Amino acid sequence: MDDSQTLLEEDPNRSGSADPTHFQLTKDQDAHPFHTLAVKLAKEAVRVVGQAMNNK
Numbered sequence: 001m002d003d004s005q006t007l008l009e010e011d012p013n014r015s016g017s018a019d020p021t022h023f024q025l026t027k028d029q030d031a032h033p034f035h036t037l038a039v040k041l042a043k044e045a046v047r048v049v050g051q052a053m054n055n056k
Contacts, residue, residue: 029035
């Protein structure tokens with residue numbers, strides 16, 4: 001669905017006038033502009049929570 005919307009309509013990642021699908025909002029796709037940032041933030045969150053749990 002998201003591929004056809006991007007192909008046939010406007011790309012919601014680049015246009016504010018298109019309604020994105022749920023998949024387009026998630027950062028799971030490597031092509032998503034925020035994918036790399038989301039991966040880095042997730043790694044840091046896991047590290048911080050792991051340290052906090054280890055220190056208890």
